[in-house]
Amino acid sequence: MRLDDLVTPALVVDASAFEHNLTTMAAALPGERLRPHVKAHKCTAIAARQAAVGHSGFTCATVRECEGLAAAGLGGDLLLANEVLDTRRLGVLVAAGHRVTLCVDSPATVEAAVAGGVREVVIDVNVGLPRCGCPPQEAGALAELAASKGLDVRGVQGYEGHVVGLEDAADRTAKCAESMELLREAHRAVGGELMTAGGTGTYAINTWATEIQAGTYILMDSAYGRLELPFRQAVYVLATVISTSAAGWSVADAGLKAFGMDHGNPALEGSSVWFCSDEHLTFSPPRPVGERVLVTPAHLDPTVAYHERMHVADLSSGEILETWPVDLRGW
Amino acid sequence: MRLDDLVTPALVVDASAFEHNLTTMAAALPGERLRPHVKAHKCTAIAARQAAVGHSGFTCATVRECEGLAAAGLGGDLLLANEVLDTRRLGVLVAAGHRVTLCVDSPATVEAAVAGGVREVVIDVNVGLPRCGCPPQEAGALAELAASKGLDVRGVQGYEGHVVGLEDAADRTAKCAESMELLREAHRAVGGELMTAGGTGTYAINTWATEIQAGTYILMDSAYGRLELPFRQAVYVLATVISTSAAGWSVADAGLKAFGMDHGNPALEGSSVWFCSDEHLTFSPPRPVGERVLVTPAHLDPTVAYHERMHVADLSSGEILETWPVDLRGW
Numbered sequence: 001m002r003l004d005d006l007v008t009p010a011l012v013v014d015a016s017a018f019e020h021n022l023t024t025m026a027a028a029l030p031g032e033r034l035r036p037h038v039k040a041h042k043c044t045a046i047a048a049r050q051a052a053v054g055h056s057g058f059t060c061a062t063v064r065e066c067e068g069l070a071a072a073g074l075g076g077d078l079l080l081a082n083e084v085l086d087t088r089r090l091g092v093l094v095a096a097g098h099r100v101t102l103c104v105d106s107p108a109t110v111e112a113a114v115a116g117g118v119r120e121v122v123i124d125v126n127v128g129l130p131r132c133g134c135p136p137q138e139a140g141a142l143a144e145l146a147a148s149k150g151l152d153v154r155g156v157q158g159y160e161g162h163v164v165g166l167e168d169a170a171d172r173t174a175k176c177a178e179s180m181e182l183l184r185e186a187h188r189a190v191g192g193e194l195m196t197a198g199g200t201g202t203y204a205i206n207t208w209a210t211e212i213q214a215g216t217y218i219l220m221d222s223a224y225g226r227l228e229l230p231f232r233q234a235v236y237v238l239a240t241v242i243s244t245s246a247a248g249w250s251v252a253d254a255g256l257k258a259f260g261m262d263h264g265n266p267a268l269e270g271s272s273v274w275f276c277s278d279e280h281l282t283f284s285p286p287r288p289v290g291e292r293v294l295v296t297p298a299h300l301d302p303t304v305a306y307h308e309r310m311h312v313a314d315l316s317s318g319e320i321l322e323t324w325p326v327d328l329r330g331w
Numbered sequence: 332m333r334l335d336d337l338v339t340p341a342l343v344v345d346a347s348a349f350e351h352n353l354t355t356m357a358a359a360l361p362g363e364r365l366r367p368h369v370k371a372h373k374c375t376a377i378a379a380r381q382a383a384v385g386h387s388g389f390t391c392a393t394v395r396e397c398e399g400l401a402a403a404g405l406g407g408d409l410l411l412a413n414e415v416l417d418t419r420r421l422g423v424l425v426a427a428g429h430r431v432t433l434c435v436d437s438p439a440t441v442e443a444a445v446a447g448g449v450r451e452v453v454i455d456v457n458v459g460l461p462r463c464g465c466p467p468q469e470a471g472a473l474a475e476l477a478a479s480k481g482l483d484v485r486g487v488q489g490y491e492g493h494v495v496g497l498e499d500a501a502d503r504t505a506k507c508a509e510s511m512e513l514l515r516e517a518h519r520a521v522g523g524e525l526m527t528a529g530g531t532g533t534y535a536i537n538t539w540a541t542e543i544q545a546g547t548y549i550l551m552d553s554a555y556g557r558l559e560l561p562f563r564q565a566v567y568v569l570a571t572v573i574s575t576s577a578a579g580w581s582v583a584d585a586g587l588k589a590f591g592m593d594h595g596n597p598a599l600e601g602s603s604v605w606f607c608s609d610e611h612l613t614f615s616p617p618r619p620v621g622e623r624v625l626v627t628p629a630h631l632d633p634t635v636a637y638h639e640r641m642h643v644a645d646l647s648s649g650e651i652l653e654t655w656p657v658d659l660r661g662w
Contacts, residue, residue, distance in 0.1 A: 007394075007417070007662055039609055061610045063338075082584075082610060083573040085621055086338070105574055108620040130605065131613050132574040132582050161608065242414040243436055243463040251463050253413075256633040262592040262607065274461065276593065277492065278370055278632050279392045279413060282462055289439040290416055301609050302587040306636060308661050329588075330639050331338055 001320040003292065003313055008240040009254035011303075011310040012294065013219065015321055017234035018312065021218050024230050026053040029203060029212055035059045035079060035196065038328060040215030040301050043310065044072035045324035050218070059196075059213040063089050068328040070098040077101075079196060081157060081213060083109045083124065083132050091117025101154055101194075105134045110146045120152045122194055125186040127158035127179035136182045140189030155194030158183035159213070164201030167226055173205045180208035200224050200231070221300040222267045235310070236294035237266065237303070241287050250286040252293055255279045259295075260302025267296040305329055332651040334623065334644055339571040340585035342634075342641040343625065344550065346652055348565035349643065352549050355561050357384040360534060360543055366390045366410060366527065369659060371546030371632050374641065375403035376655035381549070390527075390544040394420050399659040401429040408432075410527060412488060412544060414440045414455065414463050422448025432485055432525075436465045441477045451483045453525055456517040458489035458510035467513045471520025486525030489514035490544070495532030498557055504536045511539035531555050531562070552631040554594045566641070567625035568597065568634070572618050581617040583624055586610045590626075591633025598627040636660055 003012065025034060031054040038047055039061035047058060047069060057077035060066045066078050067089065075098030083103055084090065090100050094117055103124035104110045113121055123143050126133030134142055136158075143153045160179035166172040180197065187195050198212035201224060206212060216224050219235040239254035252268075255276045259266045265273040266281070271293075274282040281295065294315075297303035304310070304326055312322040334343065356365060362385040369378055370392035378389060378400060388408035391397045397409050398420065406429030414434055415421065421431050425448055434455035435441045444452055454474050457464030465473055467489075474484045491510040497503040511528065518526050529543035532555060537543060547555050550566040570585035583599075586607045590597045596604045597612070602624075605613040612626065625646075628634035635641070635657055643653040 009662060083582075085571055085573060106620055109573070126576065130576070130578070130580050131608060131611055135577075240416055242416060242440070245457065245461070246466075247461070249461050251414075256591055256593050256630070257636040260587055260592065261633070262587050277462060280462055289437055299587070302592070305588040331340060 003238060003318045003320065006238060006311060008238055008292070009258040010238045011307040012236050012238045013310050013312045014234045014236070014315050015312050016315070017232035018218065021220065021231045021234055022049060022053060025203070025214065025217050026055070030054055032057060033211055035211045035213055036218070037061070037081070037213045037215030038065050038069065040304070041219055042304050042326050042328035043324050044068055044074065044327055046218060047074050048072065057211070059215070062331050064331050065328045066090060066093060066100055070096070075099065079122070081159070085109065085112045087112050087116025087118050094119055103132070103157055104142065104146060105132050106142070107145060110142065110149060110151065113151060114149045118151070120154055121146055122155050122157045122192070122196060123153065123186065123190050125156050125158040125183055127160055127182045127197070128163070128175070129159065129161040131161065133158065136186040139186035143190040153190060153192055155192030155196065156183055156186045156190050157196045158186065159197055159199070160202060160206070161199070164199035165223060166201070169228070172201060176202045176206050180206060184208060200229065201227055216300050219300055221303070222296050222298050223263045233296055235300065236296055239281060239293050239295055241289055241291045241293065244286045244289050248286060249274060249282055249284045252281045252283070252295070253279060254281050254295055257306055258303070259297050260299040260305070262302060263298035266298050268293055334569060334649045334651065337569060337642060339569055339623070340589040341569045342638040343567050343569045344641050344643040345565045345567070345646050346643050347646070348563035349549065352551065352562045352565055353380060353384060356534070356545065356548050357386070361385055363388060364542055366542045366544055367549070368392070368412070368544045368546030369396050369400065371635070372550055373635050373657050373659035374655050375399055375405065375658055377549060378405050379403065388542070390546070393662050395662050396659045397421060397424060397431055401427070406430065410453070412490070416440065416443045418443050418447025418449050425450055434463070434488055435473065435477060436463050437473070438476060441473065441480060441482065444482060445480045449482070451485055452477055453486050453488045453523070453527060454484065454517065454521050456487050456489040456514055458491055458513045458528070459494070459506070460490065460492040462492065464489065467517040470517035474521040484521060484523055486523030486527065487514055487517045487521050488527045489517065490528055490530070491533060491537070492530070495530035496554060497532070500559070503532060507533045507537050511537060515539060531560065532558055547631050550631055552634070553598045553627050553629050564627055566631065567627055570612060570624050570626055572620050572622045572624065575617045575620050579617060580605060580613055580615045583612045583614070583626070584610060585612050585626055588637055589634070590628050591630040591636070593633065594629035597629050599624055
């Protein structure tokens with residue numbers, strides 16, 4: 001099977017760039033120093049490759065991601081880096097022998113963890129992003145509450161999500177340090193072996209966290225591509241030019257249902273993208289009808305979530321080497 | 332089963348608003364005057380309801396949508412309102428007795444239709460949106476080419492996609508008339524029983540088209556909600572508040588993988604939405620952890636495409652009446 005045989009739009013992985021990203025990160029953050037975030041790729045085949053190079057623990061954003069990894073034999077140490085109020089499905093995983101650690105940031109989420117049969121938690125700490133996490137100064141009391149309810153508190157989480165995408169490296173480094181100082185304050189009060197944080201944008205500069213939750217590095221997108229990281233663009237949406245206008249534009253058959261759009265339009269090398277419709281990408285200058293193009297997503301995670309599978313290809317020969325189900329979608 | 336039992340995020344349909352929209356449109360554009368566009372809901376259960384009130388032909392954006400409707404017994408008159416270069420799967424549908432009419436806008440797409448076994452086409456005409464469609468003055472020659480290759484040319488399509496969302500009604504009406512004058516010019520040259528066009532924003536003012544391709548009207552979104560149409564908001568993403576900060580915000584568990592984001596943030600009544608993350612919606616003022624909220628998508632079509640199913644509920648009682656698979660996703 002070759003790229004030319006694929007129904008478009010189709011998610012295509014550049015095998016060479018994928019291997020580069022896998023080995024580059026494994027060298028920089030070997031073994032348990034990286035806890036890959038599966039929300040970026042939603043694919044147990046990729047998680048298995050990450051485990052094979054030494055990253056045996058995973059970060060998840062949803063219960064479904066935990067269930068899918070466990071079913072794939074990758075449930076040895078799963079961190080659900082989010083608050084969950086109905087934890088019964090997580091309790092089922094724990095009872096079946098998988099290790100699931102859940103974030104808590106309030107008495108209500110502690111109660112929820114206990115109620116569903118979760119046994120291990122980390123205290124989620126707000127380190128500057130206005131999202132989940134308790135204030136650093138409240139982390140100790142929350143850990144005591146969790147312990148008093150019989151939960152094992154493994155440490156703290158503090159995601160510097162407002163920092164990971166900053167394009168200025170010095171700014172990113174300075175703000176990462178500020179965030180991690182808050183997390184260290186919480187960790188001093190909570191204790192435990194985990195101080196989990198970080199992302200692709202801070203994987204090399206966040207030296208305070210005990211483990212980094214990077215996800216995007218393995219496939220990349222145009223947003224992180226601007227940060228001068230050592231990872232290569234490894235995923236594209238393959239599309240077919242279906243219409244061309246003499247007035248100066250062409251249309252490819254990949255649109256709003258093939259790309260996460262919160263970071264703006266996807267990119268097509270050598271072209272200016274005008275806009276996306278549900279199943280269309282209008283761009284200039286025009287290309288011939290029938291030509292196939294590789295379009296770079298602006299934001300990986302919500303792009304992958306639209307696709308049922310990804311095809312791993314040798315882009316130089318056009319040969320498809322493997323096809324991986326995107327099997328961690330939904331909730 | 333009740334709304335409180337659902338795993339969140341979950342797509343929820345307000346049964347009462349749905350019935351209102353269904354009957355309001357069926358009264359305004361009865362029978363074949365409406366060719367509902369299934370790309371908006373991607374759900375054969377909804378298409379069956381639309382057929383039951385008299386709309387027996389459907390508009391599709393993808394081959395998969397055609398296949399799904401045909402498999403559901405709704406393949407009596409399908410218009411694939413898009414250009415397709417690999418038409419073999421459509422040829423299979425035609426050979427099996429389903430009626431599939433395909434858009435063509437170039438000699439290459441005419442050749443593609445013939446090659447795959449498609450027998451009926453409409454000439455797709457550009458009426459102002461820089462996307463697919465031939466110039467109006469070239470439609471006649473393209474129809475002759477198609478006929479010379481043995482295709483049955485049923486008429487013309489001209490989607491005024493640059494007009495349907497205009498918030499000023501007078502502006503929308505004037506620009507719709509301009510677009511339809513171009514389509515009439517093409518139709519005079521092409522002939523045939525179909526002059527297919529329109530959308531939810533122009534369903535009442537596009538009196539030139541023989542049929543209207545509206546899709547969003549049945550479920551609606553906040554973008555079309557600004558147009559003072561007689562349709563009610565009928566779909567929401569149900570989410571759970573999982574975290575609340577004393578600093579003044581809350582977080583619900585629905586984010587970039589639950590909402591199409593090209594039209595901006597979704598809306599939460601009585602609240603200000605700050606931003607979405609992959610699985611989070613940060614908003615103010617804060618609400619209690621555990622509260623469930625109904626969030627209105629900004630753009631229906633790419634929102635539905637993220638979800639596996641939708642739950643039809645009586646919102647006043649909280650009872651779930653039916654659950655419909657979103658079974659027309661993918662390509």
